Amino acid sequence: MTAGLQIWNAAGQLVLDGTHRIGRVMGIARISGAPGSIQVDLSNGTPFWSFQPDRLFFHISQETAPPIITIDSSGVYWTYSSGSGLPYIQYVQGTIIYGVF
Numbered sequence: 001m002t003a004g005l006q007i008w009n010a011a012g013q014l015v016l017d018g019t020h021r022i023g024r025v026m027g028i029a030r031i032s033g034a035p036g037s038i039q040v041d042l043s044n045g046t047p048f049w050s051f052q053p054d055r056l057f058f059h060i061s062q063e064t065a066p067p068i069i070t071i072d073s074s075g076v077y078w079t080y081s082s083g084s085g086l087p088y089i090q091y092v093q094g095t096i097i098y099g100v101f
Helices: none
Strands: 006-008 014-017 024-031 036-039 047-053 067-072 075-080 094-100
Touching: 024 036, 047 067, 067 094, 075 094
Parallel strands: none
Antiparallel strands: 006 014, 024 094, 036 075, 047 094, 067 075
16 A cells, blocks of 8 residues: 555645655755856755746847756856857856755
């Protein structure tokens, strides 16, 4: 017999089962338009990240450079694509939320 936690909503739909993977947030970082990194030990699970931009539209020209984010067991890293040749390039700023499953 298996044992675990199960949660249903008011409509009777299963919303959480003990076999679901629930992420654990390990930190939050602010990205200000420049490349950077955060050294953090993420070796105790499968690393994940989520990026939340400050705003949806950055410039009427739509010449924006979103961050290129990578993650591994030792940290989170981000850079931006080159804006060369674009007269009104805007580097997307926001917040990275990172953790492990």
